[in-house]
Amino acid sequence: MEFRQLGRTNYKVSVIGFGGIPIQRLEEKEAIELIKTAQGEGINFIDTARGYANSEVLIGKAMEGMRDSWIIATKSLARDDQGMKADIEISLKNLRSNTIDLYQLHQVKSKEVYDQVMGPNGAYGALKEAQLEGKIKKIGITSHDLGVLEMAIETDFFSTIQFPYNIVERHGEKLFQRAKERNIGVIIMKPLAGGAIREGELALRFIVENPNISVVIPGIDHMDQVFENSRIGQEKIPLNKEERQHLEKLQKELGNTFCRRCGYCLPCPQEIDIPAQFLLEGYYTRYDLQDWAVERYQGQSIKASDCIKCGKCEPRCPYDLPIRHMLEQVGSCFK
Structure with a gap:
């Protein structure tokens, strides 16, 4: 080692x-x-x-x-x-x-x-x-x-x-x-x-x-x-x-929908902690920690489901992520 x-x-x-x-x-x-x-x-x-x-x-x-x-x-x-x-x-x-x-x-x-x-x-x-x-x-x-x-x-x-x-x-x-x-x-x-x-x-x-x-x-x-x-x-x-080359290809593929948690999308007019929503979704869908993720998601006072789709976050994202659609997916995940 x-x-x-x-x-x-x-x-x-x-x-x-x-x-x-x-x-x-x-x-x-x-x-x-x-x-x-x-x-x-x-x-x-x-x-x-x-x-x-x-x-x-x-x-x-x-x-x-x-x-x-x-x-x-x-x-x-x-x-x-x-x-x-x-x-x-x-x-x-x-x-x-x-x-x-x-x-x-x-x-x-x-x-x-x-x-x-x-x-x-x-x-x-x-x-x-x-x-x-x-x-x-x-x-x-x-x-x-x-x-x-x-x-x-x-x-x-x-x-x-x-x-x-x-x-x-x-x-x-x-x-x-x-x-x-x-x-x-x-x-x-x-x-x-x-x-x-x-x-x-x-x-x-x-x-x-x-x-x-x-x-x-x-x-x-x-x-x-x-x-x-x-x-x-x-x-x-x-x-x-x-x-x-394989990793570079994978990087490009993930880049379309992967949040780097840089925070440039903030502040949200609804006060949603946008990067945190995607982090919790990852724990739920990819880490097999559903109960733990649900507890933390529900413990938030403002959640992904509170998004009103105003779109102010998306022009700020340096990676051009479809944030509104991604937040909608998070909300569906934790229903």
Whole structure:
């Protein structure tokens, strides 16, 4: 397995990690077996979150007797210090650990949210306090908003960033280069574009070719994925000409209806968080997380079904996506 330095941390992480979101739909025994097998295949970085149902709990049970073999990352949507303090304690209990290697501010989706979590009584303060107490070791930040992470990497607040990257979503490449210059670790989420990319091997090989990437975390819920993913991290086979042409063709095909979550379509007059609707649809249709996605979709005060088809979003989209039609599909999906 190839191991890379995770930014300014002292962690050497397997270039292929373990994305923990899909194990929530597995039986406990199956999830534990997957994680233990992944460790045996050389994978040593696992990512989860407070919001991933029982993912933390399953990981905690799997870690018994092998905690020192793993670098555990989790994250919280808490925006204030009290909420973050509570989530840290829950994570420690769930993960059955005295300390968490990397705790991340989760889905910081705008400058306003960034200012909130970093400001007085914000969630970042609770992370710093927990770090001083030894409850967490390093602090990171995740976002789908390029501008937020461009701000974050010019500070000394974070050891890592987490951002989507795949053959369709390549707008973060300059961000990753600058992060490496600043000695900040780069964690890649959505390597298969939320399940839209079916050629998993090619997609992962494309990502690990980028020297600015520290670790990529494909979601794992099947034993075959453990062996295939670990093999990619071990063999490091460059893409050939034909494979690159195939990926370029796939990129063009997906480009017609795939949301990159750049946010240029916003603000919506109805206050719909348009990119979030497509993200939830992906979890429902491609990740086989229907119950989890429905709960989050219904929990929104304003949903895709509230679209009045005014069309103001579409001229702003740099990819010319048929957003109104796509929102209508999301609404139908969650009826």
